[in-house]
Amino acid sequence: xxxxxxxxxxxxxxxxxxxxxxxxxxxxxxxxxxxxxxxxxxxxxxxxxxxxxxxxxxxxxxxxxxxxxxxxxxxxxxxxxxxxxxxxxxxxxxxxxxxxxxxxxxxxxxxxxxxxxxxxxxxxxxxxxxxxxxxxxxxxxxxxxxxxxxxxxxxxxxxxxxxxxxxxxxxxxxxxxxxxxxxxxxxxxxxxxxxxxxxxxxxxxxxxxxxxxxxxxxxxxxxxxxxxxxxxxxxxxxxxxxxxxxxxxxxxxxxxxxxxxxxxxxxxxxxxxxxxxxxxxxxxxxxxxxxxxxxxxxxxxxxxxxxxxxxxxxxxxxxxxxxxxxxxxxxxxxxxxxxxxxxxxxxxxxxxxxxxxxxxxxxxxxxxxxxxxxxxxxxxxxxxxxxxxxxxxxxxxxxxxxxxxxxxxxxxxxxxxxxxxxxxx
Amino acid sequence: xxxxxxxxxxxxxxxxxxxxxxxxxxxxxxxxxxxxxxxxxxxxxxxxxxxxxxxxxxxxxxxxxxxxxxxxxxxxxxxxxxxxxxxxxxxxxxxxxxxxxxxxxxxxxxxxxxxxxxxxxxxxxxxxxxxxxxxxxxxxxxxxxxxxxxxxxxxxxxxxxxxxxxxxxxxxxxxxxxxxxxxxxxxxxxxxxxxxxxxxxxxxxxxxxxxxxxxxxxxxxxxxxxxxxxxxxxxxxxxxxxxxxxxxxxxxxxxxxxxxxxxxxxxxxxxxxxxxxxxxxxxxxxxxxxxxxxxxxxxxxxxxxxxxxxxxxxxxxxxxxxxxxxxxxxxxxxxxxxxxxxxxxxxxxxxxxxxxxxxxxxxxxxxxxxxxxxxxxxxxxxxxxxxxxxxxxxxxxxxxxxxxxxxxxxxxxxxxxxxxxxxxx
Numbered sequence: 102x103x104x105x106x107x108x109x110x111x112x113x114x115x116x117x118x119x120x121x122x123x124x125x126x127x128x129x130x131x132x133x134x135x136x137x138x139x140x141x142x143x144x145x146x147x148x149x150x151x152x153x154x155x156x157x158x159x160x161x162x163x164x165x166x167x168x169x170x171x172x173x174x175x176x177x178x179x180x181x182x183x184x185x186x187x188x189x190x191x192x193x194x195x196x197x198x199x200x201x202x203x204x205x206x207x208x209x210x211x212x213x214x215x216x217x218x219x220x221x222x223x224x225x226x227x228x229x230x231x232x233x234x235x236x237x238x239x240x241x242x243x244x245x246x247x248x249x250x251x252x253x254x255x256x257x258x259x260x261x262x263x264x265x266x267x268x269x270x271x272x273x274x275x276x277x278x279x280x281x282x283x284x285x286x287x288x289x290x291x292x293x294x295x296x297x298x299x300x301x302x303x304x305x306x307x308x309x310x311x312x313x314x315x316x317x318x319x320x321x322x323x324x325x326x327x328x329x330x331x332x333x334x335x336x337x338x339x340x341x342x343x344x345x346x347x348x349x350x351x352x353x354x355x356x357x358x359x360x361x362x363x364x365x366x367x368x369x370x371x372x373x374x375x376x377x378x379x380x381x382x383x384x385x386x387x388x389x390x391x392x393x394x395x396x397x398x399x400x401x402x403x404x405x406x407x408x409x410x411x412x413x414x415x416x417x418x419x420x421x422x423x424x425x426x427x428x429x430x431x432x433x434x435x436x437x438x439x440x441x442x443x444x445x446x447x448x449x450x451x452x453x454x455x456x457x458x459x460x461x462x463x464x465x466x467x468x469x470x471x472x473x474x475x476x477x478x479x480x481x482x483x484x485x486x487x488x489x490x491x492x493x494x495x496x497x498x499x500x501x502x503x504x505x506x507x508x509x510x511x512x513x514x515x516x517x518x519x520x521x522x523x524x525x526x
Numbered sequence: 527x528x529x530x531x532x533x534x535x536x537x538x539x540x541x542x543x544x545x546x547x548x549x550x551x552x553x554x555x556x557x558x559x560x561x562x563x564x565x566x567x568x569x570x571x572x573x574x575x576x577x578x579x580x581x582x583x584x585x586x587x588x589x590x591x592x593x594x595x596x597x598x599x600x601x602x603x604x605x606x607x608x609x610x611x612x613x614x615x616x617x618x619x620x621x622x623x624x625x626x627x628x629x630x631x632x633x634x635x636x637x638x639x640x641x642x643x644x645x646x647x648x649x650x651x652x653x654x655x656x657x658x659x660x661x662x663x664x665x666x667x668x669x670x671x672x673x674x675x676x677x678x679x680x681x682x683x684x685x686x687x688x689x690x691x692x693x694x695x696x697x698x699x700x701x702x703x704x705x706x707x708x709x710x711x712x713x714x715x716x717x718x719x720x721x722x723x724x725x726x727x728x729x730x731x732x733x734x735x736x737x738x739x740x741x742x743x744x745x746x747x748x749x750x751x752x753x754x755x756x757x758x759x760x761x762x763x764x765x766x767x768x769x770x771x772x773x774x775x776x777x778x779x780x781x782x783x784x785x786x787x788x789x790x791x792x793x794x795x796x797x798x799x800x801x802x803x804x805x806x807x808x809x810x811x812x813x814x815x816x817x818x819x820x821x822x823x824x825x826x827x828x829x830x831x832x833x834x835x836x837x838x839x840x841x842x843x844x845x846x847x848x849x850x851x852x853x854x855x856x857x858x859x860x861x862x863x864x865x866x867x868x869x870x871x872x873x874x875x876x877x878x879x880x881x882x883x884x885x886x887x888x889x890x891x892x893x894x895x896x897x898x899x900x901x902x903x904x905x906x907x908x909x910x911x912x913x914x915x916x917x918x919x920x921x922x923x924x925x926x927x928x929x930x931x932x933x934x935x936x937x938x939x940x941x942x943x944x945x946x947x948x949x950x951x
Binding site (some may be wrong): 130134138141142144145146147239244245246247250251253254255256257258261381384387399400401402403404405406407408409410414415416418419420421422423425426430432435436437462 | 555559560563566567570571572664669670671672673678679680681682683684685702755809812824825826827828829831832833834835838840841843844845846847850852855860861862870907913
């Protein structure tokens with residue numbers, strides 16, 4: 102980069118030295134971007150960003166950065182020249198210990214580690230604030246999609262009413278195959294694994310845990326108090342069937358795995374992860390394959406949707422490096438990116454919140470029993486529906502009430518085949 | 527707002543005084559938001575934001591803010607306590623003179639005025655930089671959709687390859703009516719006027735000027751040198767027909783008014799506004815009614831799309847107030863939001879850039895002449911197509927070459943009914 106004479110005269114021609122913890126997929130992407138786009142990054146940061154150290158327990162003798170590697174975290178922690186650290190190791194330990202130590206040593210830290218932020222965000226933000234440095238994590242939600250910063254910064258004039266998103270690309274790929282190609286869940290999962298989108302053990306994705314961590318981060322930021330994953334009712338997509346997809350289609354909907362949060366009237370946070378029927382006309386319905394989309398409903402802006410690749414080496418690395426640039430530019434803690442810890446469970450009881458559901462029952466006299474129990478419903482059709490199967494969408498009522506009626510129908514001998522929320526975004 | 531003891535101890539418990547120039551739709555929305563969301567705005571800004579003055583030539587005796595109004599700009603310019611000014615008057619004059627004077631007096635200025643930014647952006651950014659204050663304009667593109675800040679800040683680690691957007695809600699509403707309800711242009715325009723989406727004189731919208739100003743702002747920011755509206759080939763939607771919509775549908779596309787910009791190999795900027803055929807599978811194709819959507823293609827993130835209401839009182843005011851918060855938080859000029867002036871025309875000659883087009887001709891022996899002239903084409907069908915009409919999509923070639931072939935066919939007696947670019951986003 103050529104700095105202008107004016108910048109040189111003002112004494113801004115110095116550089117900032119940084120380190121990267123972890124040299125896996127995202128970590129190597131961070132190193133690649135810092136190198137490849139160094140000129141424009143320096144221009145935006147106002148200073149050159151120089152990579153000084155990379156921490157990894159493995160050896161990378163053939164890397165062009167071979168000289169920068171260390172296996173000793175102390176080499177980074179104790180290096181006073183390193184002022185910004187990118188943590189891209191994943192997992193809570195030892196990432197948590199490393200990040201906390203860096204913050205306490207007065208280094209700013211950026212991370213892509215959603216598990217860490219969802220479990221330790223409030224604490225680490227407090228340490229950063231205390232030390233007047235930054236803890237940033239744009240990459241932890243939505244990969245390369247800008248979402249954390251727009252929420253606290255661009256939408257600063259808004260009260261955020263609600264957030265709903267397709268937050269996990271792997272499950273969205275599987276659902277897209279089930280919806281568009283009529284695949285069964287197992288078949289679509291196998292394809293996702295073959296393509297490298299799903300892990301050999303796919304639980305974190307298909308059981309909704311990954312989406313849960315992300316909605317926790319978004320809810321904490323939007324509503325100001327830490328929402329812990331263990332308090333958020335979370336359901337994955339493993340029990341979805343091709344029949345559910347067909348009934349949803351008949352209702353003018355597609356099924357998506359949605360992470361959702363809003364503030365209830367009593368000041369608690371409603372947060373959940375579950376499959377949901379979404380009208381085809383919704384902006385979220387058209388988000389297919391491995392893409393993510395996040396809807397933020399502000400009291401002034403109305404619905405704003407952010408769409409893009411929610412994962413992947415360079416998109417995620419791009420968000421990490423964007424945060425590094427912000428750390429370089431910031432003077433002291435960015436105060437809009439903060440939330441408080443929550444001493445007690447701040448998550449609302451989902452049973453008290455109104456919803457509509459798609460339900461599918463099986464059994465003798467099924468339709469009549471359902472109509473009798475639920476009153477006004479919208480019945481649904483599918484090809485080759487057995488005579489003893491009945492699917493419908495309920496009217497809106499508290500979810501506890503829905504569960505109560507459903508329980509009574511089961512007591513009368515009906516089998517509950519499916520129960521999936523229907524949302525209107 | 528209750529500030530924490532810690533904030534009070536650190537001496538941050540003071541306020542910032544601001545003024546608003548113009549009390550029209552957006553201006554009154556700014557005042558409303560500053561009042562309604564004052565607590566959360568103060569929390570995000572770190573200081574209370576206090577509205578001290580409103581400039582308008584009209585009288586507002588019944589306003590709850592009646593005491594704040596002035597008709598004299600000097601009352602604001604000369605008030606040393608006012609450090610941030612929101613310009614929401616619209617038009618280049620006297621907005622330009624007012625904004626420049628405020629910046630020169632060391633006040634930061636935020637604006638929703640796309641005409642001003644598109645014509646004077648480079649100059650005003652330079653004045654702001656010289657005075658170490660800020661000139662921000664998130665509201666000038668996409669209303670309440672965060673787009674300016676994500677481009678220069680969140681996507682800082684990216685080289686931006688391309689930007690394409692549905693940037694004007696009025697024309698998108700008209701096109702949606704033409705596509706979904708088969709309306710003619712005139713009929714849809716009339717409806718837009720009745721609903722208040724279009725002005726009595728709709729030229730700025732339907733002729734593409736509004737979209738042109740917005741793509742100029744985005745292109746200037748993304749590529750670093752000011753792109754002036756008068757250099758950008760701009761075509762509106764007034765000549766589109768129901769037949770064009772039908773042929774587009776047959777091609778698996780919808781027609782949208784697209785503002786588009788990318789950097790060419792010789793370092794110039796290709797920028798244009800025109801209707802375009804967009805595949806239905808595209809994220810931009812599903813953006814209907816008065817909504818806007820902007821696709822940003824980064825070298826690391828891939829395609830990121832921002833969607834929401836592109837206009838309206840509170841969405842736009844929300845972006846203005848978000849910028850005011852940023853001015854309060856910033857210490858000195860935000861250096862990532864900058865571009866240089868362009869001494870000579872920096873816009874590439876569109877004729878040199880490759881494209882595909884949808885073309886529709888009429889005349890004797892029409893199909894044979896077209897096939898002969900264009901070689902490989904994709905022919906298109908519509909109901910009740912006259913025998914002497916032929917529509918098709920060309921292969922990709924420089925637009926100058928397309929115009930040349932089209933001109934030769936016209937010389938042979940064919941009438942050119944339509945020529946619309948086809949894009950692949």
